[in-house]
Amino acid sequence: MNEISLKAYAKINIGLDISARRDDGYHELSTIMQSVDLADYITVRKLKKSSVCTEGYVGGNNVRVSDSQSGIETSGNIYIVSDDEGIPKDCKNIAYKAARLMLDEAKRSQKGTCFNDDLSAIDIEIEIKKNIPVQAGMGGGSADAAAVLAGMRELFKIQIDDIKLQKYALSLGADVPYCLTGGTVLCSGIGEVITKLPDLVGCGFVIIKPFKGMSTGEIFNEFDKSEANGLKTVLRPDIYKLKAAVIQHDLDAVSKQAVNVLESIVAKRLPEIKTIKKALYDEGAMAASMTGSGSAVYGIFKDMDTAVSSAGRLKKTFFLNTDVRIISAGNINKGWEVYRHG
Numbered sequence: 514m515n516e517i518s519l520k521a522y523a524k525i526n527i528g529l530d531i532s533a534r535r536d537d538g539y540h541e542l543s544t545i546m547q548s549v550d551l552a553d554y555i556t557v558r559k560l561k562k563s564s565v566c567t568e569g570y571v572g573g574n575n576v577r578v579s580d581s582q583s584g585i586e587t588s589g590n591i592y593i594v595s596d597d598e599g600i601p602k603d604c605k606n607i608a609y610k611a612a613r614l615m616l617d618e619a620k621r622s623q624k625g626t627c628f629n630d631d632l633s634a635i636d637i638e639i640e641i642k643k644n645i646p647v648q649a650g651m652g653g654g655s656a657d658a659a660a661v662l663a664g665m666r667e668l669f670k671i672q673i674d675d676i677k678l679q680k681y682a683l684s685l686g687a688d689v690p691y692c693l694t695g696g697t698v699l700c701s702g703i704g705e706v707i708t709k710l711p712d713l714v715g716c717g718f719v720i721i722k723p724f725k726g727m728s729t730g731e732i733f734n735e736f737d738k739s740e741a742n743g744l745k746t747v748l749r750p751d752i753y754k755l756k757a758a759v760i761q762h763d764l765d766a767v768s769k770q771a772v773n774v775l776e777s778i779v780a781k782r783l784p785e786i787k788t789i790k791k792a793l794y795d796e797g798a799m800a801a802s803m804t805g806s807g808s809a810v811y812g813i814f815k816d817m818d819t820a821v822s823s824a825g826r827l828k829k830t831f832f833l834n835t836d837v838r839i840i841s842a843g844n845i846n847k848g849w850e851v852y853r854h855g
């Protein structure tokens with residue numbers, strides 16, 4: 514097998530509460546995470562060293578940059594190729610970091626075995642076809658990283674268990690362990706304590722992403738400042754009620770708890786959040802809330818057909834000639850899946 518292709522699914526946060534700030538700056542949170550059927554397409558490819566183009570090679574819309582440009586100690590080049598001009602193509606790409614961990618792991622586990630690949634003779638190309646909006650609170654980069662971890666384990670037949678893979682995932686970012694698991698899940702800790710819940714079936718989502726994205730770190734910083742100034746967000750979800758509602762498949766009760774404590778912070782910077790929520794409610798959404806640290810907002814609709822027709826109407830009417838992206842999506846019970854071996 515020379516390559517593996519995977520879908521890396523986006524997530525939304527249904528309800529997000531923050532309980533504490535840890536000494537390392539991370540925040541303890543509670544949130545229901547839900548995978549949605551909007552995916553980046555990831556291909557991990559083995560390349561013979563000689564077949565690799567020179568550093569900084571530009572082909573079509575794709576840019577390849579080798580990690581030797583990053584100045585870090587490396588063994589084996591990793592190339593990021595993407596149709597999205599906005600995401601990093603070097604060691605700053607989280608998919609790159611995942612590939613580096615797994616390539617090193619492959620080399621360690623190859624020692625003393627009769628493995629087919631001569632790892633010193635190959636480079637890795639990670640191709641990312643981006644569909645998940647960036648800086649949306651939809652975990653796009655985290656999903657890409659999780660797919661690379663899972664894909665490389667299979668491609669190189671690396672003998673590591675799920676526990677170690679989850680550890681690697683957490684070292685990459687707070688959302689990555691969830692993206693390895695996917696589906697309907699209660700996440701706590703900084704995101705790594707994962708409790709599987711029954712699939713939230715039946716409903717549909719309309720997701721609206723304003724043109725401007727949000728940096729997760731900046732939003733958590735502002736949240737801290739707002740607390741310090743006595744502006745503590747008053748609207749909080751009751752996560753216990755939310756969890757119970759998911760278990761009972763009670764979509765009305767789920768909708769009542771779809772509240773995100775980071776939303777008011779982002780809405781101060783982006784007035785569009787309020788406008789988008791109103792438009793979703795006017796369309797009959799059972800709830801409308803920002804996902805993660807923003808800037809995308811989702812509406813919960815009673816079924817997928819209603820979500821699709823509402824998204825169509827919003828595109829043609831309220832948001833016509835407006836710089837927002839409108840997506841209708843259903844839920845899915847996984848974070849990633851392999852769709853091709855090559």
Ligand SMILES: C[C@@](CO)(OP(=O)(O)O)[C@H](O)COP(=O)(O)OP(=O)(O)OC[C@H]1O[C@@H](n2ccc(N)nc2=O)[C@H](O)[C@@H]1O
Nearest residue numbers: 538539540650651652686687688703729730733805806807
């Ligand atoms: C807020 C959430 C909710 O699902 O989603 P996004 O909006 O990013 O999609 C996540 O907790 C984001 O997870 P992730 O995007 O992986 O965060 P990381 O890269 O690990 O951290 C980026 C920065 O966010 C802050 N951070 C992140 C997670 C967390 N529980 N507490 C934090 O304080 C830290 O300042 C950190 O430096």
Ligand SMILES: Nc1ncnc2c1ncn2[C@@H]1O[C@H](COP(=O)(O)OP(=O)(O)O)[C@@H](O)[C@H]1O
Nearest residue numbers: 600606607647648649650651652653654655657
């Ligand atoms: N594979 C990737 N896909 C998207 N963004 C990436 C990727 N690798 C690194 N990034 C950087 O991570 C930041 C956060 O991106 P993203 O994962 O979309 O955030 P969020 O989870 O908040 O939606 C972006 O500013 C982007 O430059």
